[in-house]
Amino acid sequence: xxxxxVPSSKFGKWFNDRLPLxxxxxxxxxxxxxxxxxxxxxxxxxxxxxLISQIITGIVLGMHYVAHADMAFNSIEHIMRDVNYGWxxxxxxxxxxxxxxxxxxxxxxxxxxxxxxxxxxxxxxxLGMLIYLLMMATAFxxxxxxxxxxxxxxxxxxxxxxxxxxxxxxxxxxxxxxGYSVDNPTLTRFFSLHYLFPFLIxxxxxxxxxxxxxxxxxxxxxxxxxxxxxxxxxFHPYITIKxxxxxxxxxxxxxxxxFFAPNILGHSDNYIEANPLVTPKHIVPEWYLLPFxxxxxxxxxxxxxxxxxxxxxxxxxxxxxxxxxxxxxxVFRPLYKKFFWLLVIDVLALGYVGAxxxxxxYLLIARVGTIYYFAxxxxxxxxxxxIEKTEPVPLSITEPVLGGILKPEMARSxxxxx
Amino acid sequence: MCKINVxxxxxxxxxxxxxxxxxxxxxxxxxxxxxWTFEGITGKFDRSSLQRGYQVYTEVCASCHSMNLVSYRNLxxxxxxxxxxxxxxxxxxxxxxxxxxxxxxxxxxRPGRPSDRFVSPYPNIQAAxxxxxxxxxxxxxxxxxxxxxxxxxIYSVLMGYEEPPANIKLDxxxxxxxxxxxxxxxxxxxxxxxxxSYSDGTQATEAQMAKDVTTFLTWAAEPTLEQRHKMGxxxxxxxxxxxxxxxxxxxxxxxxxxxxx
Numbered sequence: 206x207x208x209x210x211v212p213s214s215k216f217g218k219w220f221n222d223r224l225p226l227x228x229x230x231x232x233x234x235x236x237x238x239x240x241x242x243x244x245x246x247x248x249x250x251x252x253x254x255x256l257i258s259q260i261i262t263g264i265v266l267g268m269h270y271v272a273h274a275d276m277a278f279n280s281i282e283h284i285m286r287d288v289n290y291g292w293x294x295x296x297x298x299x300x301x302x303x304x305x306x307x308x309x310x311x312x313x314x315x316x317x318x319x320x321x322x323x324x325x326x327x328x329x330x331x332l333g334m335l336i337y338l339l340m341m342a343t344a345f346x347x348x349x350x351x352x353x354x355x356x357x358x359x360x361x362x363x364x365x366x367x368x369x370x371x372x373x374x375x376x377x378x379x380x381x382x383x384g385y386s387v388d389n390p391t392l393t394r395f396f397s398l399h400y401l402f403p404f405l406i407x408x409x410x411x412x413x414x415x416x417x418x419x420x421x422x423x424x425x426x427x428x429x430x431x432x433x434x435x436x437x438x439x440f441h442p443y444i445t446i447k448x449x450x451x452x453x454x455x456x457x458x459x460x461x462x463x464f465f466a467p468n469i470l471g472h473s474d475n476y477i478e479a480n481p482l483v484t485p486k487h488i489v490p491e492w493y494l495l496p497f498x499x500x501x502x503x504x505x506x507x508x509x510x511x512x513x514x515x516x517x518x519x520x521x522x523x524x525x526x527x528x529x530x531x532x533x534x535x536v537f538r539p540l541y542k543k544f545f546w547l548l549v550i551d552v553l554a555l556g557y558v559g560a561x562x563x564x565x566x567y568l569l570i571a572r573v574g575t576i577y578y579f580a581x582x583x584x585x586x587x588x589x590x591x592i593e594k595t596e597p598v599p600l601s602i603t604e605p606v607l608g609g610i611l612k613p614e615m616a617r618s619x620x621x622x623x
Numbered sequence: 624m625c626k627i628n629v630x631x632x633x634x635x636x637x638x639x640x641x642x643x644x645x646x647x648x649x650x651x652x653x654x655x656x657x658x659w660t661f662e663g664i665t666g667k668f669d670r671s672s673l674q675r676g677y678q679v680y681t682e683v684c685a686s687c688h689s690m691n692l693v694s695y696r697n698l699x700x701x702x703x704x705x706x707x708x709x710x711x712x713x714x715x716x717x718x719x720x721x722x723x724x725x726x727x728x729x730x731x732x733r734p735g736r737p738s739d740r741f742v743s744p745y746p747n748i749q750a751a752x753x754x755x756x757x758x759x760x761x762x763x764x765x766x767x768x769x770x771x772x773x774x775x776x777i778y779s780v781l782m783g784y785e786e787p788p789a790n791i792k793l794d795x796x797x798x799x800x801x802x803x804x805x806x807x808x809x810x811x812x813x814x815x816x817x818x819x820s821y822s823d824g825t826q827a828t829e830a831q832m833a834k835d836v837t838t839f840l841t842w843a844a845e846p847t848l849e850q851r852h853k854m855g856x857x858x859x860x861x862x863x864x865x866x867x868x869x870x871x872x873x874x875x876x877x878x879x880x881x882x883x884x
Binding site: 240279282285286292293296438441443446447449450451454456457460461463464465467469473474475476477 | 638662664691692697739761764768769772773844847850851852854855856858859862863865866869870872873876877880
């Protein structure tokens with residue numbers, strides 16, 4: 206194992222004794238990974254790529270962008286027209302945000318399906334949720350920077366949510382804005398924070414991966430495995446090449462957006478410069494925030510809406526303790542499987558009505574959707590995990606179901622050998 | 624089980640998107656659709672249409688609409704109307720640009736240079752608004768990208784002037800246009816047959832001019848469209864070949880591990 210690794214060269218040994226970077230890289234390449242990981246597991250690597258690509262393109266954009274209410278809009282157009290390949294860098298960055306969220310949603314739902322949030326991986330899950338929260342804040346502030354109509358009015362709507370806080374709400378909003386409306390001070394601080402947050406995310410990602418490397422990867426059948434064993438493969442080259450293949454497929458789709466439909470995920474109103482005197486007819490956030498927007502608007506009370514919206518994210522952090530099923534993977538939970546897909550549909554439907562005006566049937570769907578969302582985590586999951594009759598779980602990956610009916614507790618007894 | 628569910632989600636989405644389209648069509652008249660040459664993954668601008676479109680813009684639109692983000696030099700750049708260097712210089716020189724201050728501290732005017740931005744018809748937004756009955760003629764630099772429906776929408780509005788139905792009463796200076804929101808527009812029909820005379824012999828019909836100027840406006844909003852499409856095709860070809868190679872290596876590598884995975 207990598208802990209006993211001794212570099213072959215003399216210099217390597219000298220260096221490694223002082224800073225064990227070579228031990229770390231040996232650990233990363235040898236890292237025993239379950240060999241039955243499917244393609245849903247490749248999104249971790251894809252997300253790392255997304256983060257790095259956003260940081261690199263963002264740094265370049267920051268060299269040309271002017272964070273000033275009078276100049277921001279035109280500086281974006283300057284990037285699009287006059288900076289060499291500025292259009293490419295900007296389209297990678299703006300579409301990259303969407304691709305980042307697409308990947309993170311798949312990553313989260315994969316975790317939900319295969320029970321990757323369950324013991325002993327609670328910290329990985331919570332770190333992931335913190336990353337997700339920071340991502341939403343970063344994306345929201347990034348969307349404000351072009352200073353188009355949707356930037357301005359989106360910022361106004363979202364920052365105004367804080368005014369729902371009793372007593373101090375209004376003061377908090379003024380403090381956030383740095384004035385009495387969204388204006389230049391708001392823009393400059395959003396730019397500053399938009400530059401900072403990705404590095405915080407990067408730090409959390411390091412912790413996320415570190416925490417992952419303690420228990421190792423979960424796997425599609427959700428059992429604990431001996432590591433290293435017949436059930437595992439070294440991370441490099443087996444997983445790296447598989448991740449690369451998946452990343453390339455992802456990049457093909459990504460390129461499709463960048464080169465052939467770069468504005469399809471954005472709102473056309475954002476090509477109109479911000480105008481505090483003209484409110485757009487429908488103010489909608491970017492697609493990846495729509496489910497939460499739907500929850501917010503489903504509640505007739507402003508404070509209630511804000512609480513439910515935030516609750517919908519924070520409830521996820523409690524997930525490891527809401528689910529007490531003895532079986533991790535939903536593959537062996539026939540009843541829960543149905544509810545899982547219901548949740549997926551529910552979130553998609555919430556996203557859909559989030560883009561529609563909050564009235565009539567849309568409002569009704571949003572309310573039903575919101576109720577189910579919370580019921581799923583607070584009622585369905587805890588109750589099902591107690592009463593559901595699960596299917597037999599195999600003892601190891603190499604000895605699939607043929608091994609007969611085995612209790613998952615038996616499978617878990619491998620744990621001590623790690 | 625999973626497959627059925629995925630199919631179900633897809634069905635649900637189709638259902639929703641059909642609903643969405645219906646909801647939209649109730650609100651708005653369906654836009655006129657044109658087979659633009661710049662659509663599709665290998666789409667390019669029609670060079671002569673761009674040049675004619677520029678003529679329509681300067682002779683008709685530019686009397687009210689500014690285009691602040693475009694410079695005369697852009698007219699000669701690849702992927703655009705591609706006027707020759709001399710033509711661009713001559714075009715720019717047609718305009719009076721205010722410059723300064725000079726050594727005596729005075730502002731002065733001089734003939735335009737290719738590096739100048741398009742000269743605006745009005746000194747500021749307020750002046751433009753006041754001169755147009757309280758409706759600001761929007762800057763046309765990114766107009767196509769800032770409207771839902773893009774080029775089709777602009778073309779439709781240009782072609783959408785009609786006599787108002789009997790039940791609609793219009794104020795002075797307001798016109799009926801079936802593609803505008805609320806069917807009311809403060810711009811009178813800007814195009815009529817023969818309002819410009821094309822030097823290349825193309826008939827200057829209303830539809831032809833609308834098409835040309837829309838093409839020009841699309842280029843103005845997205846001057847790198849051709850470069851983007853060309854690079855996109857190359858990137859896709861590269862990625863697909865690379866993906867296949869990686870896929871084959873992956874299969875080979877994983878064949879060392881027992882087939883069940």
